[in-house]
Amino acid sequence: MHPAVGRARNAVKAALEEACWPSRVLVACSGGPDSLALAAAVAHFARRGAVGGHPLEVGAVVVDHRLQEGSGEVARTTAAVLGELGLSPVRVVAVEVRSSGEGPEAAARSARLAALEAEAAAWGAGAVLLGHTLDDQAEQVLLGLARGSGTRSLGGMRAVRGLYVRPFLGLRRADTLDVCAAEGLEPWFDPTNADPRYMRSRVRAAIMPFLEAELGPGVAEGLARTAAILGHDADFLDAEAARAYAELVERPRERELLLPGEPVRALPAALRSRVLALAVVELGGQPTFERLAAVERLLERRGSAGPVEVPGHVTAHRQPRRKGAPRGTEYGKLVFVSHR
Incomplete structure (x- = not known):
């Protein structure tokens, strides 16, 4: 043989x-x-x-x-x-x-x-x-x-x-x-x-x-x-990101997802980008490096609150603070919406 x-x-x-x-x-x-x-x-x-x-x-x-x-x-x-x-x-x-x-x-x-x-x-x-x-x-x-x-x-x-x-x-x-x-x-x-x-x-x-x-x-x-x-590194990071995403994501209505700003911003960069990508993918979008970076900048609470357009008819914006809301009130959640 x-x-x-x-x-x-x-x-x-x-x-x-x-x-x-x-x-x-x-x-x-x-x-x-x-x-x-x-x-x-x-x-x-x-x-x-x-x-x-x-x-x-x-x-x-x-x-x-x-x-x-x-x-x-x-x-x-x-x-x-x-x-x-x-x-x-x-x-x-x-x-x-x-x-x-x-x-x-x-x-x-x-x-x-x-x-x-x-x-x-x-x-x-x-x-x-x-x-x-x-x-x-x-x-x-x-x-x-x-x-x-x-x-x-x-x-x-x-x-x-x-x-x-x-x-x-x-x-x-x-x-x-x-x-x-x-x-x-x-x-x-x-x-x-x-x-x-x-x-x-x-x-x-x-x-x-x-x-x-x-x-x-x-x-x-x-x-x-x-x-x-x-490949082994990616498997580990993907699993950690999936766990964090499952704990953080909110689904208030069909075709809309919320992620809390502070907890997401506190994640290590390698996990943070993956968590944001998971939200985009769940709504049928195609995350790209440039568009995810733009979404991530919304967490800084400086400049524009969005919306940021992502391929696949998905947008992301930062939730504004409600008028009259007391100091310390949670705001600035990231809102992902599918426009399909």
Whole structure:
């Protein structure tokens, strides 16, 4: 057995254990080397009907985004290969990628995830397996750094997060090519991965090789370690912020939330911004760094009391002090309103 095949199978087993041994899983497969290698590794256990002493059924979903000529044929060919590997059922799902101002990559991702979640629900799958590798993780962290993202974004992808399981986050892209070669599989290479119009493609084809050449080997592994460390930090801070938010938030009426000014202002900065973001998200808004900073300035009780507009039709303003209110009366609560 090729060493890469053994590493891939061990990675699948470890990830399913972390996911508490789901008995029925779906593999999301595009036909590319990463997801095809993942399908081959999972198929090893599917043919035995068990992994780690736990029963296992494995199906697959091929999402056809219909963005390239011949995508339907690629999807059908991939589905046939997956059936030959022993996965069942294998479904080809065509989706409509709607332009929503978030960019073509994000729009395609949204359509793909919606299709995968629908298929998982229909078949009763406890997990959807994705073929992201250590290289994908490193590229995501590098993109997050370039965009000035926070801890959650720099924490990258998790091996297990909700429905989604990513067994290959510890494997390099070269490993998946070795698995495909060892298993006699011919992967499809998505031409958009080399298209310089897409930022992630430029990172993959030009920036990461440049960094490896100039800084020496190990850059990708270093970025992936950064994601692992910051991911744990982000989990802790998010949990603390959720606890504080649950204690502080008031819901006086539909589409309106209140947060008390002084207790929120007293929170550590890392928690304060998260608590404000939770209020925005609960009302269906999309918090951004600049808009959250503007909301946070309302706590200073200097200058404008708002409203501050946040993407997603949400506003925030500081509650004014009522006329005639005695000194010491609590005022200055932050009021969040959805205008949908």
